[in-house]
Amino acid sequence: MSTVSCRDRLNDQQFLAAMRLALVPGVGPRTRQALLDAFGSPVGVFDAAPSELREVSGVGPKLLKSLVHDAARIDVQAEVELCVEHGIEPLTVDEDEYPRMLGEIHDPPSVLYVRGQLRSQDEMSVAIVGTRHASRYGLAQAERLAGGLARAGMTVVSGLARGIDAAAHRGALAAGGRTLAVLASGLLNIYPPEHEDLAAEICAGGALVAENPPRFEPATGSFPQRNRIISGLSLGVVVVEAAERSGALITARHAMEQNREVFAVPGRVDSRVAGGCHQLIRDGAALVESVDDVLDQLGPLIGPAERADGTVVHHPAELQLNTQEQKVLAAIGSEPTSVDDVVYDSGLPVHRVLSTISVLEMRHLVQRISGSMIARR
Secondary structure, eight states, X not given: OOOSOGGGGTTOHHHHHHHHHHHSTTOOHHHHHHHHHHHSSHHHHHHSXXXXXXXXXXXXXXXXXXXXXXXXGOOHHHHHHHHHHXXXXXXXXXSTTSOHHHHTSXXXXXXXXXXXXXXXXXXXXXXXXXXXXXXXXXXXXXXXXXXXXXXXXXXXXXXXXXXXXXXXXXXXXXTTOOEEEEOXXXXXXXXXXXXXXXXXXXXXXXXXXXXXXXXXXXXXXXXXXXXXXXXXXXXXXXXESOOSSOHHHHXXXXXXXXXXXXXXXXXXXXXXXGHHHHHHHHTTOEEOSSHXXXXXXXXXXSSOEEXXXXXXXXXXXXXXXXXXXXXXXXXOOSSOEEHHHHHHHHTOOHHHHHHHHHHHHHTTSEEESSSSEEEEO
């Protein structure tokens, strides 16, 4: 997905200013946006006078000192060179290569560090999260669902933590699919350390991503912040085993705020780590027993995604279609299309086309405009 190496941007002043702004202590996504609204660009922020900076909402005396004095001491060139040395690509939020869905949340990371490769097909992502203290049942369900989603063509997103997260990553990799791990630490500081080998596998079959600079040490507050990125990268979040107070429920709450789908796997009624999932279901989360439960519920993509085989997908439910259903769907346009045209373009008998259109309607992929006219949703 990324086409421009950060090595090529060592002389790009806007890029370097954007990196510097992201590294200034105290400048979060909302303050950054307020600064950009006031001064137009990262370069404009650093060209502004202290009296002008002071007028921006969220800029108090401490942050003003950081912007005026501390920012000047940040060695951005060294930070970029460190990324180059270790194969890390920093993507600023205004770049085309930045993940489209993540860029649409209200507080996207101003810089996303990527090790591995992001692809167009990662627009079709589902997060699987849950407790670090997982039962054998929970681990098995996470691996099963991740493997099924990966085989269907979805990318599996999780947080590289012990327990459910690690099982989800391993399930996707074992199925030969893609997976993204969102770190609360920097990409050169894998946490937990025993997952270094897993992180290396993920790099080869997906990507590691983080909003913190490469050498950042994980801190308590960075884990809840990380969770908004997990949900932001995904069409939906599946929670597999979570206590009633759990980081996985924070991810689910972010998903709701970001207008993503929320799913929960039921557990034993006497299990401590099932309480959070059962509460989510009571609150309206979709109950998950199979991969089809997830794919049926997901809404259309923000934009078309290209699969590894080059085919273009507009809706995750398309991943469930058989060959005949794919032929009929390919013959239906976004503008009203007559049944006769679908029969001609698909090369299928009328009775098969009509029965297949009914299936596509039930899966919310097409809609009847009139008795003989159909269009894609």
